[in-house]
Amino acid sequence: MARTLIRGAAVVTMDAQGVLPCADVLVDGDRIAAIAPQLPLPEGGDADVVDARGCIVIPGLVNAHMHTWQTALRGVAANWTLPEYFRTMHAGLATVFTPEDLHIATLVGALNQLDNGTTTLADWCHNNPTPAHSDAAVAALLESGIRAAFFHGSPKPDPRPGETPFWERPHPRAELERLRTTHQGSTLLQVHAAVLGPHYATMDVARHDFRMARELDCIASLHQGGGPARSPGGWQQLDAEGLLGDNVNIVHGHALSDAELARFAALGMSFTATPESEMSEGHGHPITGRLRALGRAPSLGVDLESAVSGDMLTQARVAIGLQRSLDNVAHRAAHGTIPATSTVPALEALAWVTIEGARMLRQQHRIGSLDAGKQADLVLLRADTLNMQPLHDVVAAVVFQASPANIDSVMVAGRWKKRAGRLLGVDLAPKLAALNASGRRIVRALGLRTHLAPD
Template structure:
């Protein structure tokens, strides 16, 4: 992923004190531990730009759920049943899952912070796993009465406490904020979340444009008119964006995270590769909800590349012709999940390519599996032939977290612990008398009036800003 170095048919990567210090065909080094990568592909660790890591303890529960089912079932049903230790274990287990599949960096969209203890536990889970992560603190409320925070100001105070407690040094974790869904709360609270994040120079993650026919989860035009967009924002999904919203995000330097499997399976709409292409935005990929999807990015690359190619090739077919090329090379899909993701998280100078001077997050992929041989085209092998089981060795910051197919963590004990925790969590949900997913009839229609009121608050946010918003809308 370094265009200056290119791709080496065979070569060495030298790591010293967690840093890549040299890359070359045959480095003259003898006084080092040697990891024999013969017959393997060596590549940068992959970067997931949006993962609700805590949900790894209810893996697969959303297989037949819509987005509304997810909201009522996970956010309002299961989240309140999580204890702080469940959040710690969920983040630890989810991070180990990511590392096992070659994802060395995640944007942890952390929105099960029901108490200050939950917030601390979420950070600890990531720290214990040894993954690189942007911990994006979520201000979200679970079911009424289930949160101990009360006023929104108390949530903001807890975010600052987390920042002071856990982010004083330059470690594997960086600080971020996961915005509450726009127009799901009073506009002044949204502005306060943005201000808190920028006071701390924190990365911003924003669920955007994933609901059709509603003002819920939009707000791009409004933030643009108020000067609140910026290059520090990762906009997640973006399926329902109109041209004005795409233009605003591109102009602001914002990033886009695409969750291919979630979006196609939960009814979000077509993944937004075409919008990114038309507006010059580099796509990135995310696993999103482990409560639905697998924890690896190989699936996202494969299905994402198929969608992106069909965006290009579909018009040719519909015109009654066959294309002359596939339009997008496989290499580009690997860019989405390495260097593009690193830049989106503000870490492009540290990770995302095998470049001397960057931190040593890298993978050895290959081994005895049938689909790994022969390697005619390494990008074809990685994008179309590879699974998590083919990720043989993983390093984060120069430290080996998986060697020869065996994670550093005892998976037998960990999976048993996860099974027991899931049973307890779902037992609490049943004891609370809650059916899953529990989506009421006409769910979106019930939410609409509240969302419209909060939208009007944005319109009224200052006379000049209000006129700018109305002008942008018309």
């Protein structure tokens, strides 16, 4: 088995060892074998030794929620509010996607995640009207080499006359089972359910979907918020029927009352915020502070590359900046003064995009932090650069100073996917050409006016 010895880096473990100012990381096969201030060369001396002086090693980032199928529409939704998004994306642009469109969007989107230091992607795919669409998206995830959780969803078009609307359609269980059976035992891929939930579906549909997820032992992830609920009181009914638990993931969550949020936190449900898109599209403030008050933490996601960038460090920075601002304003209103210190430390924000993302996927025992025995998913950031020196606080530098330009190397399951600033084994030119062709065809098919660059 291949072994890699990373020497002399500052290591942020997000685990019991905390932050090591100068340490070595030994990778054996797909796992971390040891982390210590100084490690000897493995017996036999056959390890690939990486000089990481001037670098920071962090766990691979976890993007806990992204609609990767929209990669070819980057920037198209940048000026939309949520109603415009529903109308123009789901009822419009989404309806002309072919399986090939899903494949190239998902592939390039996943490669971009790797390039930006994300090693695990929760791909929430809800534009898959046929099995061929789902298969194309999954194939792209596997081709990219990223660790992925494919959340199988269902399209959201406006119903045609006489057609059953999407909110009255139970999740296609047979298709979910097919995908889970096909990819059972895959090293880097899991399959879960992207369901409607009581906010976007009838009670019968919500009940069916949550029971299905419970019976299949998969995560049921759903959007909560954005207009009036289709099943008022639905959460209480699902709770009374024993269908809520730690396999349920709520994305956004702004419409939840304090009592509901407390109850769901007590049940072990997970919560994912997408701070930049939520702020832009009109959801409201991310529920980060409300969760912190309950002793819980969110995972974070990009949500829509059709509206914002795919960089998870940006999401961490936006989330912590906004929550500090909200806390500061509340303190001034209550006390007439600025708080004595920041309410949210930088380490928490880094946890939101590492270990909390792993927890949302029920994978915190395998990924999200660096420790012996865990999967070797890690990132090397260059810290000897103009934007990072001098380095006083390693965690603060990662959260507040680092940019995608600092992502030097990325490893997934012990294999380098990026080294010295370049993705490995990827010919990007034809993929970008295919992505451009796909995006332009989709936009023009709907006659959407955009500020298109020349062909």
